[in-house]
Amino acid sequence: MKLSKIFEEKPERWGFRGDPYFWDYLKEQAESMEIISPEELEKWIKEEYLSLSGKPLTDEYMDFAVIEQFAHGGMSSGGVDNTWWMEEGIPLLKSRLVKLLPPKNMLETERLILRPWQETDAEECYKYAKDPRVGPMTGWPVHESVENSRQVIRNALMVPETYAIVLKETGLPIGSISLKFHSDLAEKDDEAEIGYWLGVPYWGQGIMPEAAKELIRHGFEDLKLARIWAGYYEGNEKSKRVQEKLGFKYQWKSENLPVVLLNETRTGHVNLLTKEDWLAKK
Template sequence: MKFTTDRLILRPWVVTDAEDLFRYAKDENIGPIAGWPAHTSVEESRSVIENVFSKPEVYAVALKENNRAIGCIGILIGADSNFPISDTEGEVAYWIGVPFWGQGLIPEALQTIVKHSFETLELETLWCGYFEGNEKSQKVQAKCGFQHSHIVDNQFNQFMNDHRVEYISRLNRSDWQAKQ
């Protein structure tokens, strides 16, 4: 599936995106605050595309002007989520390269994914989390209608092998529909 917004194309990842992925995912300002280590090679980025980003409902966030991947957004449904949720719920995760911060691109992508989640996938609730210190992610969630749900004080992060404070927010379909 592919989505087009005013400035973006949300599309499946392809292995030829590996260099673009590495360009942004190697930045220490991206992965660690989102809960994954910075990439160390194009080969690692290619492996992530083949083994992690190849799942259904995981999309490259690409610029409409050139179709180059600058970030990622995805929906992890039910048991695929990092949260204990039902099959009628999804966890949304996203990131974007530092040169594109502050331009409203991830909110633009997230609004598209929210609409797809509720209208096409017919999910009842979307969940989203951010680790302490990642206020940019919190602002994106609030801008897109997500409301604070709860805090997990000692969340183990397997990718970074550490424990963190995670803030969890949610958006119900009925609340989203009421604002449309």
């Protein structure tokens, strides 16, 4: 989305006569700019003001600049009012920008939204988590009822960096993906372990690689991680394949791993993606 969107609706009142011209000037520049953060927006407007007027945009009372190209006659012609821009123009534009930004703790890909789980997702969660091909592969038992799914959402899924994978097309959750900290594999503060599952009807469409790619980017870029671990149990060829496609490198296998929730032991395989490997593959 272009930054010019926030300039579309003009304010009801201005400071001096040059203000609407400065507004239109910014709008024109913004037509070729993508959305930026509110802080970057303020910085950019101040830079434009400085380069046009030769003086800084400050919040000093009654300070203004006369910008020749915005002078079209009348009193205060070409005058761009500091106070109006600092107290009204910039705050208005920033508040419009905030509404356009994706809400915090949500991630987005071409087909998917990753957002926190909510208790109201229980029915959709149960629809997929009751299938024996999903949970047991991951190490947890099938969900027994919608109420059981609700409990799992409340106790295990509503935690930081665990996301419902929502299909944009329907707006409904179809799986889950998470970064876990201080897990068996991710021992250090700058490490996390990725985990995921997807409803069976959606397998084989590259959905998990798409979701994981974005969560991994978030992990390395936003959370400043250095290493992301991933494991899969012996025989889980689909998950092995997902990790390969994401660029994870094989580390080791562990035999007789306790799968606590299922009361059994299995062989586990461990993969690792370092920030260096991820950057090299990008």
